[in-house]
Amino acid sequence: MSDREITYAEALREAMREEMRKDSRVFLFGEDIGIYGGAFGVTQGLIEEFGPERVIDTPISEIAIIGGATGAALVGMRPVAEIMFFDFMTIGSDQLVNQAAKIHFMFGGKAKVPMVVRSPAGSGTGAAGHHSGSLESWFAHIPGLKVVAPSTPYDAKGLLKSAIRDDNPVVFVEHKLLYKTKGQVPEEEYYIPIGEAEVKREGKEVTVVGYSIIVPRALEASQILAREGIEVEVIDIKSLRPLDTETIARSVKKTNRVLVGYEPPRFGGFGAEVAAWIAEELFDYLDAPVVRLGGEEMPPPYNPNLERKIVPQVEDIVREIKKLVG
Amino acid sequence: MLSLEDKLEMYRKMYLIRTFEERAEELYMEGKIWGTFHLYVGEEAVAVGACSALRPDDYITSTHRGHGHCIAKGADVNRMMAELFAKDTGYSHGLGGSMHIADVDKGNLGATGIVGSGIPIATGAALGCKLQKNNKVVLCFFGDGAANTGAFHESVNMAAAFRLPVVFVCENNMYAMSFSVKKAFAIADISERALGYGIPGAGVDGNNVLEMYEATQVAVERARRGEGPTFLEARTYRWKGHSKSDAQAYRTKEEVREWKEKCPIKFLGGHLKEEGVKEAELESIRKKVEAEIEEAVEFALKSPEPTLEEARRMVYV
Numbered sequence: 161m162s163d164r165e166i167t168y169a170e171a172l173r174e175a176m177r178e179e180m181r182k183d184s185r186v187f188l189f190g191e192d193i194g195i196y197g198g199a200f201g202v203t204q205g206l207i208e209e210f211g212p213e214r215v216i217d218t219p220i221s222e223i224a225i226i227g228g229a230t231g232a233a234l235v236g237m238r239p240v241a242e243i244m245f246f247d248f249m250t251i252g253s254d255q256l257v258n259q260a261a262k263i264h265f266m267f268g269g270k271a272k273v274p275m276v277v278r279s280p281a282g283s284g285t286g287a288a289g290h291h292s293g294s295l296e297s298w299f300a301h302i303p304g305l306k307v308v309a310p311s312t313p314y315d316a317k318g319l320l321k322s323a324i325r326d327d328n329p330v331v332f333v334e335h336k337l338l339y340k341t342k343g344q345v346p347e348e349e350y351y352i353p354i355g356e357a358e359v360k361r362e363g364k365e366v367t368v369v370g371y372s373i374i375v376p377r378a379l380e381a382s383q384i385l386a387r388e389g390i391e392v393e394v395i396d397i398k399s400l401r402p403l404d405t406e407t408i409a410r411s412v413k414k415t416n417r418v419l420v421g422y423e424p425p426r427f428g429g430f431g432a433e434v435a436a437w438i439a440e441e442l443f444d445y446l447d448a449p450v451v452r453l454g455g456e457e458m459p460p461p462y463n464p465n466l467e468r469k470i471v472p473q474v475e476d477i478v479r480e481i482k483k484l485v486g
Numbered sequence: 487m488l489s490l491e492d493k494l495e496m497y498r499k500m501y502l503i504r505t506f507e508e509r510a511e512e513l514y515m516e517g518k519i520w521g522t523f524h525l526y527v528g529e530e531a532v533a534v535g536a537c538s539a540l541r542p543d544d545y546i547t548s549t550h551r552g553h554g555h556c557i558a559k560g561a562d563v564n565r566m567m568a569e570l571f572a573k574d575t576g577y578s579h580g581l582g583g584s585m586h587i588a589d590v591d592k593g594n595l596g597a598t599g600i601v602g603s604g605i606p607i608a609t610g611a612a613l614g615c616k617l618q619k620n621n622k623v624v625l626c627f628f629g630d631g632a633a634n635t636g637a638f639h640e641s642v643n644m645a646a647a648f649r650l651p652v653v654f655v656c657e658n659n660m661y662a663m664s665f666s667v668k669k670a671f672a673i674a675d676i677s678e679r680a681l682g683y684g685i686p687g688a689g690v691d692g693n694n695v696l697e698m699y700e701a702t703q704v705a706v707e708r709a710r711r712g713e714g715p716t717f718l719e720a721r722t723y724r725w726k727g728h729s730k731s732d733a734q735a736y737r738t739k740e741e742v743r744e745w746k747e748k749c750p751i752k753f754l755g756g757h758l759k760e761e762g763v764k765e766a767e768l769e770s771i772r773k774k775v776e777a778e779i780e781e782a783v784e785f786a787l788k789s790p791e792p793t794l795e796e797a798r799r800m801v802y803v
């Protein structure tokens with residue numbers, strides 16, 4: 161691998177740029193993605209290269225962004241819609257959940273909706289109750305949607321390219337705190353398949369299953385624990401749906417202890433699905449109940465100390481793992 | 487008719503908004519306030535003119551750019567500042583921040599971070615008032631950008647069809663973030679929309695607090711008589727960037743400068759002087775306001791933070 165380092169935001173931009181150069185059906189659709197470059201700067205510079213016909217600024221109309229992407233996809237385009245904050249997905253979710261997700265099935269396979277909806281989720285920026293939500297679990301619940309949530313620049317680029325190439329609607333969950341993180345990304349083109357998890361760190365005593373921001377936190381926690389002689393295996397599932405249960409199973413059979421980490425509220429969050437699956441399928445391999453480490457049952461608070469406390473941090477992962485192996 | 491005292495009070499409130507915003511921005515730059523917020527500088531006449539036409543027990547709904555609405559409806563700047571500082575003494579106990587300040591006792595049903603989402607709420611509040619026959623009016627602030635949400639269409643139509651006591655005040659500050667109204671609309675004046683809903687509509691100089699007051703007064707009276715909503719388009723301009731992270735590549739310095747020349751506070755100051763008010767009197771109003779804001783900062787700094795236990799208790803009633 162080359163040692164070129166770029167940010168998560170740059171990696172996403174490269175993915176869009178490469179796919180747009182290759183395929184004239186790909187276009188970008190969303191609020192302030194042109195000259196403003198997107199609220200987090202992800203699409204910066206793309207309007208200069210592709211012009212306002214392919215980098216389309218829209219009015220504040222989430223229904224028409226997601227529904228419009230659905231319609232354009234129906235007639236053969238491959239839109240990449242941006243919803244400025246994940247919380248606003250709720251506004252366009254009728255089009256996503258009732259239309260985009262179901263059209264292929266309801267029309268008996270006669271139509272398809274190849275589109276991507278990208279959106280930043282997560283708390284940690286002091287943006288409070290309407291700009292900090294992690295609603296990925298909602299969409300992972302919908303058959304017909306794929307849901308992807310990468311944790312590194314490398315994965316972000318490869319997965320977004322695959323998402324744009326995918327013939328199904330894909331919800332692409334970005335995390336605000338990851339945008340500025342850096343990582344190695346080769347110059348050469350590559351794709352990362354949707355639905356494949358990755359063991360990001362090997363260990364034999366306990367498995368942490370996570371995605372998005374939880375992965376770097378789990379890796380940091382593993383380093384701390386390694387100094388105390390606890391060897392943690394970290395699995396980045398990357399795709400919530402389809403879920404790579406094989407990789408999880410392989411790890412659990414080895415470690416016999418699992419912690420599932422996720423930022424949304426613990427109750428009914430995606431990690432609960434993973435935990436339930438492990439309990440059902442791998443019960444005989446477990447030395448302890450699966451631990452769910454999710455967020456607090458409350459909307460994201462503005463106060464920075466509270467905001468930090470209500471989602472799993474490195475120290476929370478360390479503490480829970482010690483309990484699990486102790 | 488507005489008395490001289492009324493106008494001096496308008497001046498004081500507009501200057502209070504201006505000073506609150508500028509001080510908050512400084513504190514943000516110094517790293518004392520975190521997160522983000524949306525400043526109302528340049529638009530003060532809209533909130534103050536409109537709210538001056540309301541009774542104290544009438545309601546408003548606000549937006550993400552809500553500090554001005556809040557002050558115009560009579561809020562306590564100590565509690566507003568404390569909220570920006572994420573303190574327990576803030577309007578929302580530090581749990582909501584700038585975009586979620588509500589002052590329900592004063593009839594402010596709250597700011598919102600979801601653009602357009604105050605419009606259905608204002609409509610519903612007006613329905614509630616109508617059902618309660620309490621003769622109250624709801625004034626709904628929203629931006630030009632919000633006028634292009636689905637929520638806008640459904641709500642204005644419903645309010646018009648049900649003749650609800652609500653006044654829709656569209657703050658057309660020429661941009662929704664980077665997106666200019668020239669690109670976002672195919673009509674010249676947003677107020678033209680009113681025709682399609684079967685309600686009166688008018689464009690108002692949003693930098694002229696007196697005109698703003700008069701237009702709102704007419705709309706409020708109509709609503710109170712049970713004749714239904716009015717749509718006002720207040721034309722104004724946002725002097726600062728959209729939020730705390732905006733390079734403003736979408737507009738020119740010239741354009742900003744031209745609008746700054748139409749300063750709403752200077753305009754009212756000029757009018758008051760024509761009515762015989764001395765500069766010294768305006769100066770003393772301004773000095774008092776500045777002291778009030780400094781007290782608010784002190785109050786906020788001294789206040790305690792909310793606890794997690796307290797936050798947990800807020801999730802349900």
Ligand SMILES: Cc1ncc(C[n+]2csc(CCOP(=O)(O)OP(=O)(O)O)c2C)c(N)n1
Nearest residue numbers: 248551599600601629630631632661662663
């Ligand atoms: C539903 C929704 N979409 C997008 C945003 C992001 N956003 C926040 S403010 C804003 C512009 C709002 O423009 P306008 O309504 O004209 O109000 P202004 O900021 O000009 O006062 C945008 C796009 C949001 N908060 N909510």
Ligand SMILES: [Mg+2]
Nearest residue numbers: 629630661662
């Ligand atoms: Mg605007």
